[in-house]
Amino acid sequence: MFHVGGARSALYNWAVAHKAGGTFVLRVEDTDEARNRPEWTEGIISALAAIGINASDPAFEGPYFQSQNTTLHRESAVELFEAGRAYYCDCTREDLEARTGSKHLGYDGFCRDRGLAAGDGRALRFRTPDEGVTVVADLVRGDTEFPNASLEDFVVARGNGSAVFLLANVVDDVDQRITIVIRGEEHLSNAAKQQLLWEALGATPPQWAHLPVIVNEKRQKLSKRRDKVALESYLDEGYLPEALVNYLFLLGWGPKDDIEIRPYTELEQLFDLRDVNKSSAFFDVKKLSSFNADYIRALDADAFVRACEPWVLGSKAPWAKEAYDPAVFAEVAPLVQTRITVLDEVPMYVDFLFLDRPAEDEAAWAKAMKPGAADVLASARTELVGAEWNVGALKAAVEAAGAAHGLKLSKSQAPVRVAVTGRTIGLPLFESLQVLGRDRVLARIDAALERLATAE
Numbered sequence: 001m002f003h004v005g006g007a008r009s010a011l012y013n014w015a016v017a018h019k020a021g022g023t024f025v026l027r028v029e030d031t032d033e034a035r036n037r038p039e040w041t042e043g044i045i046s047a048l049a050a051i052g053i054n055a056s057d058p059a060f061e062g063p064y065f066q067s068q069n070t071t072l073h074r075e076s077a078v079e080l081f082e083a084g085r086a087y088y089c090d091c092t093r094e095d096l097e098a099r100t101g102s103k104h105l106g107y108d109g110f111c112r113d114r115g116l117a118a119g120d121g122r123a124l125r126f127r128t129p130d131e132g133v134t135v136v137a138d139l140v141r142g143d144t145e146f147p148n149a150s151l152e153d154f155v156v157a158r159g160n161g162s163a164v165f166l167l168a169n170v171v172d173d174v175d176q177r178i179t180i181v182i183r184g185e186e187h188l189s190n191a192a193k194q195q196l197l198w199e200a201l202g203a204t205p206p207q208w209a210h211l212p213v214i215v216n217e218k219r220q221k222l223s224k225r226r227d228k229v230a231l232e233s234y235l236d237e238g239y240l241p242e243a244l245v246n247y248l249f250l251l252g253w254g255p256k257d258d259i260e261i262r263p264y265t266e267l268e269q270l271f272d273l274r275d276v277n278k279s280s281a282f283f284d285v286k287k288l289s290s291f292n293a294d295y296i297r298a299l300d301a302d303a304f305v306r307a308c309e310p311w312v313l314g315s316k317a318p319w320a321k322e323a324y325d326p327a328v329f330a331e332v333a334p335l336v337q338t339r340i341t342v343l344d345e346v347p348m349y350v351d352f353l354f355l356d357r358p359a360e361d362e363a364a365w366a367k368a369m370k371p372g373a374a375d376v377l378a379s380a381r382t383e384l385v386g387a388e389w390n391v392g393a394l395k396a397a398v399e400a401a402g403a404a405h406g407l408k409l410s411k412s413q414a415p416v417r418v419a420v421t422g423r424t425i426g427l428p429l430f431e432s433l434q435v436l437g438r439d440r441v442l443a444r445i446d447a448a449l450e451r452l453a454t455a456e
Contacts, residue, residue: 001230002047004283005184005214005222008248012211012276013182014053015249015268024053025176026062031070031168047231051245052264064176066168073163076171076201077124077156085200086156088116089125106152124157126197134192139209139273141185146192154193166190170197178206182273185210209273212252215280222283238311238343239288243295247288251281261294293341304337305330311346312354318347319354328353331435335427349426353436358422358444368418372405374452379404380416381445389438394430419448 010024017024028044030036045054045063054060080086089111097103099110107125116122129148136144156167163171173181188210198205214222222229234244242264249267250260253276299307305326310316312329329350336349352358383397395409402412417429420441426432433441 001224001232002044003222003224003229004231004234004248005229007047007051007231007244008214008251009183009211010048010053011051011245011249012209012253012271012273013180014059015271016180016182016273017059018268019271022059022179023061024059025064025178026060027064027066027172027176028062029066029165029169029172031066031162031165036067043232047235050235050241051231051248052241064172066172069168069172069175070162072175073168073171074157074161077161077163077167080126080156080197080200081118081124083200084127086124086126087112087114087153088118088122089153089155090116090119090122107154109153112153118161119159121159123155123159125153126156126193126200128153128193128196134195136188136191136195136208138188138191139207140212140276141188141210141278144188144191151192151196156197166193167197170194170201173206174198174201174203180207180209182209182211185213209276212277213280214251214283216283219280219282221280227283228285234288236344238345239292240295240307240343243288243292246295247291251283252277261291289341296337296340296343299337301330301333301337305333308333308336308343308346311343312350316344316347317354318351323354323356325354328435332427332431335431339427348423352421352423352426352432357447358418358420361418361422361424364418364422364424367424368414369448369452373415374449376401376405376407376412377415377419377445377449377452380412381442381449384433384438384441384445389434391430391434394433398430415448416445420444 014024016022026045026048028041030041041063048054055062077086081088089107091107091110095110096105096107100108111125112127118124128151132148133145134148134151136146138144154166155164157163191208191210195205195208216222216227220226224230228234231244235241245264246261246267249264249271253271254260255262255267255270256275296304296307308329312324313321317324332350332353336346339349340346348359379401380398383401384394387393387397398413398416399409401416402409405412413429414424417426417432418424420429420436421427421432
């Protein structure tokens with residue numbers, strides 16, 4: 001699944017590429033077979049497309065696959081060796097522990113001057129400088145200095161000659177002419193090593209920008225094992241792509257005028273990497289939901305109905321497809337639109353219109369069908385039989401039924417609502433009765449009266 005942090009990084013890359021008249025490069029780093037499946041790649045591509053990043057835009061390039069560039073990776077490893085920038089090492093972890101007496105110390109450079117040739121089981125290590133510092137000039141964090149003495153001679157190719165991630169990543173970046181790398185701050189620790197590799201391969205390092213980590217309400221880094229982090233999960237729940245884009249864009253950055261809800265085109269023009277915060281960004285689901293509700297309210301009537309289609313017509317609908325009536329839904333859609341936060345709430349508000357019987361909610365039934373409810377329902381039925389079928393007349397009928405038992409409208413309408421819709425909350429009751437129709441309303445009241453009588 002596509003992590004919301006990855007989506008945020010992608011949006012920032014997309015914005016920078018657009019503003020600079022450059023290119024957004026999608027590369028799938030698929031050399032780890034255990035973590036690579038075609039459906040996962042398709043998931044990344046479709047998730048990016050959902051937030052507006054796709055090949056229909058001239059700024060989009062790819063996808064490239066790292067596994068298709070392995071020949072160049074191997075050649076670059078040999079180039080580093082032949083230039084004296086890397087050496088072969090046959091040390092095992094056990095060897096290192098025996099020499100240092102610790103399981104935690106980094107590599108000690110034992111094979112630096114042994115002059116080993118390539119061979120089975122011999123990894124290729126990059127020879128880091130002994131003195132000085134490597135300065136990573138970061139557009140977000142400023143200059144970060146890494147003392148070279150603290151950088152161990154790290155592995156760039158395995159004993160079978162295949163490149164590890166650090167080298168493959170740099171080789172691909174050089175090959176694909178990457179000039180700016182915008183990514184999460186967890187990669188900052190790799191930046192010094194990667195910069196040394198760029199320079200060793202005779203290339204000019206890119207501009208770096210390491211984005212603040214995204215955290216949950218406990219200020220813990222978002223984790224797929226603990227938190228809901230998949231972009232697809234939010235889309236499946238009915239968060240609008242536009243709302244997600246807007247919210248994700250503000251995780252670590254904000255416009256200087258403090259107007260947060262605005263179209264992507266404006267965010268893109270206002271965005272500057274140098275204004276991104278260094279501190280962690282809180283992923284506030286409540287705030288995201290508030291954004292989404294605002295975006296839903298802003299849809300015109302036709303756009304809202306189209307956005308609801310997966311939840312009223314597709315497999316997400318709790319009723320048979322043939323039971324759905326688009327004209328009926330269009331009639332109540334404006335009422336639904338002002339009440340929901342996410343689109344997967346839509347069925348709860350309208351299922352009474354398309355199901356043969358209202359939803360069974362025992363808690364709602366127990367709350368509404370208290371002693372005396374049967375009398376109210378019976379009176380309401382009598383009033384509704386001859387009432388004109390419009391909102392005003394229906395309200396008057398239920399109000400009269402309650403008054404006959406000394407109840408205000410707020411009390412008398414509760415058993416009617418549960419009998420007809422199955423729920424204690426929902427769309428305005430009298431609009432609901434009007435749309436459902438006299439015959440179905442009376443039939444449901446009869447069914448509720450029968451159930452109450454059986455329970456006595």
